[in-house]
Amino acid sequence: MKHIVLIGDGMADYPIKELGDKTVLEAADTPHMDRMALEGINGLATNVPDGMPAGSDVANMSVLGYDPAKHYSGRAPLEAASMGIELDKNDVAFRCNLITIENGDILDHSAGHISTEEASQLMQAIEDELGGDVHFYPGISYRHLMVAQFGADAVCTPPHDVVEEPALDHMPRGDSAEKLQELIRASWNILSEHPVNKKRIEEGKRPANSIWLWGQGYAPSMPSFEEMYGLKAAVISAVDLIKGLGICEGMDVIEVPGATGYLDTNYVGKAEYALESLKDHDIVFVHVEAPDEAGHMGSLEAKIQAVEDFDSKVVGTILEGIEKLSEECTVLVLPDHPTPIAVRTHTPDPVPFVIYPSFNRDADIVKTYSEDAATDGILSTVRGCDLIRTMLSL
Numbered sequence: 474m475k476h477i478v479l480i481g482d483g484m485a486d487y488p489i490k491e492l493g494d495k496t497v498l499e500a501a502d503t504p505h506m507d508r509m510a511l512e513g514i515n516g517l518a519t520n521v522p523d524g525m526p527a528g529s530d531v532a533n534m535s536v537l538g539y540d541p542a543k544h545y546s547g548r549a550p551l552e553a554a555s556m557g558i559e560l561d562k563n564d565v566a567f568r569c570n571l572i573t574i575e576n577g578d579i580l581d582h583s584a585g586h587i588s589t590e591e592a593s594q595l596m597q598a599i600e601d602e603l604g605g606d607v608h609f610y611p612g613i614s615y616r617h618l619m620v621a622q623f624g625a626d627a628v629c630t631p632p633h634d635v636v637e638e639p640a641l642d643h644m645p646r647g648d649s650a651e652k653l654q655e656l657i658r659a660s661w662n663i664l665s666e667h668p669v670n671k672k673r674i675e676e677g678k679r680p681a682n683s684i685w686l687w688g689q690g691y692a693p694s695m696p697s698f699e700e701m702y703g704l705k706a707a708v709i710s711a712v713d714l715i716k717g718l719g720i721c722e723g724m725d726v727i728e729v730p731g732a733t734g735y736l737d738t739n740y741v742g743k744a745e746y747a748l749e750s751l752k753d754h755d756i757v758f759v760h761v762e763a764p765d766e767a768g769h770m771g772s773l774e775a776k777i778q779a780v781e782d783f784d785s786k787v788v789g790t791i792l793e794g795i796e797k798l799s800e801e802c803t804v805l806v807l808p809d810h811p812t813p814i815a816v817r818t819h820t821p822d823p824v825p826f827v828i829y830p831s832f833n834r835d836a837d838i839v840k841t842y843s844e845d846a847a848t849d850g851i852l853s854t855v856r857g858c859d860l861i862r863t864m865l866s867l
């Protein structure tokens with residue numbers, strides 16, 4: 474028996490006036506997910522435990538079969554895993570953004586989406602001057618990491634949450650705050666004097682004139698997916714966080730050419746690689762970021778397009794492919810969390826899921842795939858981290 478989990482990031486939504494009070498899933502043309510709902514069994518999944526942030530890292534940890542309340546230790550350790558940085562027992566990984574501060578305010582959490590090439594020169598300068606007790610690791614564009622042996626319990630603020638607010642109001646607080654603040658302050662001189670930034674200013678671009686530390690944590694301690702479920706697993710995603718999650722769970726990360734994490738991603742390629750991966754894996758997770766991006770943009774048109782592409786090119790390709798498998802297969806479809814157009818950010822609401830077995834089974838009364846229809850599902854409301862077991866028990 475094989476298993477496929479298809480994740481449409483941020484796909485769920487609220488009823489929208491322009492759509493006659495339908496949600497995106499209700500309004501979009503999604504024949505494949507609707508067929509799954511009609512012939513499969515349905516329910517709602519709570520992927521964000523009470524009191525936890527509705528981040529893609531937390532929600533996808535649930536979808537990948539682990540309870541975030543038990544295993545989640547922060548965003549940066551997952552990114553460290555995807556960057557191949559091994560954390561020792563006492564290491565605390567911090568996300569280290571390159572940001573732009575202007576007149577004391579955080580102007581841009583991404584320093585104008587600075588290029589990776591420019592950023593790596595700046596991060597090298599930071600490591601040369603401030604490295605020693607702590608170390609800095611260059612990543613992609615504005616997204617880098619710092620590893621320290623302190624500050625795990627500091628209160629740090631994601632810079633994208635406080636754009637246009639005074640930087641000094643949002644500096645790290647609590648555990649080791651002084652050391653963390655010192656590092657941020659020390660970066661100001663190093664960065665503003667750097668030729669890369671002088672050139673950026675000349676070209677009218679935003680200078681990366683500060684580091685910003687947040688999202689920290691120890692390496693998560695989690696049993697491998699194979700230990701938990703007895704299945705050999707693979708994951709397909711364009712997003713570092715999701716790859717990092719997979720690595721921490723001992724999954725194989727499969728790279729797909731043209732997977733961008735955006736609206737132009739190689740949808741069909743992801744599905745084809747997933748089917749191929751079942752030759753030497755028992756379960757494969759396919760994560761598609763595009764609906765979430767459209768939700769953050771607040772673009773109704775883009776979100777409908779992303780959901781329809783997910784349905785026709787990913788779900789459609791998978792349903793066609795499993796017909797040709799020599800083994801039976803179950804397919805689970807769900808979002809990690811809603812990214813409603815109206816709020817342009819994640820919400821912790823339960824999300825609709827459908828489990829579709831390629832073999833015969835009594836379907837429930839649900840006829841289409843949507844937030845509302847799933848409330849009539851026979852599986853009712855399930856903790857997201859229990860869904861894999863639910864699927865395996867069929």
Ligand SMILES: [Zn+2]
Nearest residue numbers: 482483529809
């Ligand atoms: Zn997400």
